[in-house]
Amino acid sequence: MTTGSLDRLTDYDVVDLAQDIAPDAAPALPWITTRTGVPYFLTEQGESWTPIGQNDAVTWPELAGLFRRRDLPAVERHLHWLKDHGVTCLRLMLEYCHGEHRYIERPAGRFPPNMVRLWDDMFALLEKVGLHVLLTPFDTFFTWVRWRHHPYNTQNGGPCASRRQLLTCPATRDAIKARLAFTSDRWGGSPAIFAWDLWNEMHPAHGGDDPSVFAPFIEDIGPWLRAREIERHGRAHLHTVSIFGPELIKHPTLVEPIFRHPALDFANTHLYEHGTIDDPKDTVAPALAVGRLMRAAVQDASDGRPVFDSEHGPIHRFKDKKTTLPEEFDDQYFRHIQWAHLASGGAGGGMRWPNRHPHVLTPGMRRAQRALAEFLPLIDWTSFKRRNLNEEITASHPSVATFGCADGKQAVLWLLRTDKRPRTRMIPDDIPPITTSLRVPDMEPGRYRITCFDTSAGTIVREQEQDCQGPSLDIAEISVGPDLALAISHLDGPTKIGSF
Structure with missing residues (x-):
């Protein structure tokens, strides 16, 4: 397959069936962008936008009705329900290769009408309901483990002789561009695309175990796709590349292309730390791990670009140990990870990979997302040039762990009790409150509004005003139950209080 064949491939004749979906009366969905030096996302109108959502797949229960239009109304109802719970974004792969019937190409270079129609409908519904999608073109996990079935395998008429050449094979590079060309030409004009995750969990094994192949791949694919979108749509969507977080420990040099590459607009990691996040024994250790990992990620993205986790969850417990976490435990584990992520400087609360039977988030997790959405208007994210202060913020009480970020005029804090119950390994909802003092360093002198927020109920607990003489904001008494968020x-600085 040659680059010259791209136009032929993207002219593939598939009838657009999305016209059957009635348009919504809501305002047009905005494009999502970034601003230099601001580590959060904005709409094209300059308003704050935060990714709240999870990973989903076209074969999983809540979206399964898209295929062959088995139940589009059910999918639409579900998307409305997500939006009502504060969700703004889904992370989806163009294909899900767990089975044989959801390839976006089969054979390589041919885009099956059923899948094209599925995505026509998906984008129409996203625009109608008002949701965005972080879109990644390849399901690299199942491409790897089921390589003998994949259409890109030369044994199946594809361009690639080995899964270890996916990032380096010239013929495969042409095929990747052809897929992106088709996808972008057909759906890239939609504002529903929040961003392209150009390669899901880029791994040295995809390039012959050579970490140095990351940068050349990004430098080729990213600018090429950006130029094509500008030519055809007059603008381009944001770009990122995701990585399986533990690979950063094995290969520290990968920090540079993943967190700082100039062709990427934001940094994206997958928080699957062994023994804490991937197989939780309690609901506190995973939150502490997220705080530590997000602090490192924020510091690694040293130019102030947005950073967030687009996959986390109990993957080892679910996939390898074949165990689904008890719902009550999982809900608290989820909520703790979400707030540790946000308070540590991440954009939003991270995006869970469900790892449950059935493969969906629980109602409790959706309530947690709604609570996060209710908190967001308490900070002006469009001007918040935060730095991580997890280790610099101090609490006087030894049973309170602190997570936080600030920029001198605004701060987000999350306080977590660490005195969990031995039997349940959770923080009881009715645990007696304790009182602690707090010190937030490097805050400018002046008067501050401190808003305390109940992360379970999704409501403001109390508001108070306090003067700061500098250089630290000292808060004398804060009552902490199981946990507490503070805005x-x-x-005298920017505040923007209102609905999300």
Whole structure:
């Protein structure tokens, strides 16, 4: 397959069936962008936008009705339900290769009408309901483990002789561009695309165990796709590349292409730390791990670009040990990870891979997402140039762990009790409150509004004002139950209180 064949491939004749879906009366969905030096996302109108959502797949229960239009109304109802719970974004792969019937190409270079129609409908529904998608073109996990079945395998008429050449084989590179060309030409004009995750969990094994192949791949694919979108749509969507977080420990040099490559617009990691996040024994250790890992990620993205986790969850417990976490435990584990992520400087609360039977998030997790959405308007994210202060913020009480980020005029804090119950390995909802003092360093002098937020109920507990003489904001008494979030804003600085 040659690059010259791209136009032929993207002219593939498939009838657009999305016209059957009635348009919504809501305002047009905005494009999502970034601003230099601001580590959060904005709409094209300059308003704050935060990715709240999870990983989903076209074969999983809540979206399964898309295929062959088995139940489009059910999918639409579900998407409305997600939006009502504060969800703004789904992460989806163009194909899901767990089985044989959801390839976006089969054979390589041919785009099956059923899948094209599925995505026509998906984008029409996303625009109608008002949701975005973080879109990645390849299901690299099942491409790897089921390589003998994949259409890109030369044994199946594809361009690639080995899964260890996916990032380096010239013929495969042409095929990747052809897939992106088709996808972008057909759906790239839609504002529903939040961003392209150009390669899911880029791994040295995809390039012959050579970490140095990351940068050349990004430098080829990213600018090429950006130029094509500008030519055809007049603008381009954001770009990122995701990575399986533990690979950063094995290969520290990967920090540079993943977190700082100039062709990428934001940094994206998958928090699957062994023994804490991937197989939780309690609901506190995973939160502490997220705080530590997100601190490192924020510091690695040293130019101030947005950073967030687009996959986390109990993958080892579910996939290898074949065990689904008890729902009550999993709900608290999820909520703790979400708030540790946000308070540590991440954009949003991270995106869970369900790892449950059935493969969906629980109602409790959806309530947690709604609570996060209710908190967001307490900070002006469009001007918040935060730095991570997890280790610099101090609490006087030894049973309170602190997570936080600030920029001198605003701060986000999350306080977590660490005195869990031995039997349940959870923090009881009715645990007696304790009182602690707090010190937030490097805050400008002046008067501050401190808003305390109940992360379970999704409501403001209390508001208070306090003067700061500098250089630290010292808060004398804060009552902490199981956990507590705080939004801190300088009253002379930017505040934006309202609905999300």
